[in-house]
Amino acid sequence: MSEEFVLLEPEDQPGDEWEALDVSDTEADRIARRQDREFNEFRERVKNTEQFKLQASVFDDATLAAVYKLVQDGYVDAFGGPVSTGKEASVFEALGGAAGERPEPGSAAAAEEYAREVAVKVYRINSSNFRQMRDYLEGDPRFEGIANDKKAVVLAWTKKEFANLKRARTAGVRVPEPIAVQRNVLVMELVGHADDRARRLSEVDVENPETAYEVVREYMRRLHRAGLVHGDLSEYNMIIHDGELVVIDMGQAVTVHHPNAGEFLDRDCENVAAFFTRQGIDVAGADLRAYVTEPESGSDSDQ
Numbered sequence: 001m002s003e004e005f006v007l008l009e010p011e012d013q014p015g016d017e018w019e020a021l022d023v024s025d026t027e028a029d030r031i032a033r034r035q036d037r038e039f040n041e042f043r044e045r046v047k048n049t050e051q052f053k054l055q056a057s058v059f060d061d062a063t064l065a066a067v068y069k070l071v072q073d074g075y076v077d078a079f080g081g082p083v084s085t086g087k088e089a090s091v092f093e094a095l096g097g098a099a100g101e102r103p104e105p106g107s108a109a110a111a112e113e114y115a116r117e118v119a120v121k122v123y124r125i126n127s128s129n130f131r132q133m134r135d136y137l138e139g140d141p142r143f144e145g146i147a148n149d150k151k152a153v154v155l156a157w158t159k160k161e162f163a164n165l166k167r168a169r170t171a172g173v174r175v176p177e178p179i180a181v182q183r184n185v186l187v188m189e190l191v192g193h194a195d196d197r198a199r200r201l202s203e204v205d206v207e208n209p210e211t212a213y214e215v216v217r218e219y220m221r222r223l224h225r226a227g228l229v230h231g232d233l234s235e236y237n238m239i240i241h242d243g244e245l246v247v248i249d250m251g252q253a254v255t256v257h258h259p260n261a262g263e264f265l266d267r268d269c270e271n272v273a274a275f276f277t278r279q280g281i282d283v284a285g286a287d288l289r290a291y292v293t294e295p296e297s298g299s300d301s302d303q
């Protein structure tokens with residue numbers, strides 16, 4: 001690879017206020033309960049597709065209702081194949097609807113089609129990591145008083161990923177643009193294309209690890225200054241496409257006020273430093289941490 005790893009320019013500085021996040025009963029739950037004719041038709045149609053047969057355990061009725069709502073609201077037009085199947089979530093390619101359309105430079109038909117591609121991340125309500133998820137949510141001021149059941153935790157988690165992506169973007173960290181969230185389903189920009197997948201940092205030969213490292217540490221610093229710690233940062237949660245390095249998987253990211261934020265940050269710094277050390281760069285986790293947490297008054301361009 002010969003990417004230049006350009007840094008994304010930050011937008012406005014995010015404020016310190018946290019929007020309250022509501023995880024009460026959703027429209028999708030009501031649709032699933034109502035089971036009207038249109039929803040039933042939609043459900044039957046989806047259940048006959050190959051993707052559904054392969055991923056049936058992800059799509060319980062309420063999850064299907066969430067997808068149905070996203071289709072009705074114009075965020076998703078058609079589901080494509082799975083990009084990834086994990087313990088907590090599956091990610092699918094999909095065609096975005098008109099509501100989520102993003103202005104894209106150039107007007108070639110192919111580019112317009114590309115511009116409509118989205119990634120749909122579906123969290124499993126029966127996630128095996130439910131207890132661990134709770135630990136990340138506890139201590140986050142946005143989620144005080146979340147009920148102690150799987151559904152509430154996974155719904156909060158999905159909303160948290162959406163909010164974290166928004167906050168990261170505002171802070172100038174290159175993450176997938178969040179488009180919509182419904183229950184346990186998150187729609188976001190697809191990085192790369194269905195026929196030209198973005199790849200994990202772990203899968204590519206990084207030709208210019210120095211610049212890649214500089215970009216990563218700058219993004220870590222911006223995220224930290226925006227009050228967030230990723231919490232699972234490594235070469236597996238950074239993807240690359242067209243010279244752009246994109247940080248993904250922000251569900252577990254916590255605010256710097258979280259009781260374990262320091263520990264999570266240490267771990268992120270160790271993971272990132274270990275990866276770039278293997279790429280031949282002389283970097284220690286502690287140095288990276290010092291860079292990331294340096295007070296804002298200091299120069300931005302120093303080491």
Ligand SMILES: Nc1ncnc2c1ncn2[C@@H]1O[C@H](COP(=O)(O)OP(=O)(O)OP(=O)(O)O)[C@@H](O)[C@H]1O
Nearest residue numbers: 083084085086087088089091119176189190191249
């Ligand atoms: N917006 C996106 N654009 C392109 N690919 C994506 C996007 N989001 C996720 N992916 C792909 O899906 C994979 C899994 O996504 P993510 O890391 O967010 O979920 P996860 O719950 O951690 O799943 P896993 O346990 O498999 O890592 C990523 O490694 C990446 O290859």
Ligand SMILES: [Mg+2]
Nearest residue numbers: 236237248249
């Ligand atoms: Mg991941």
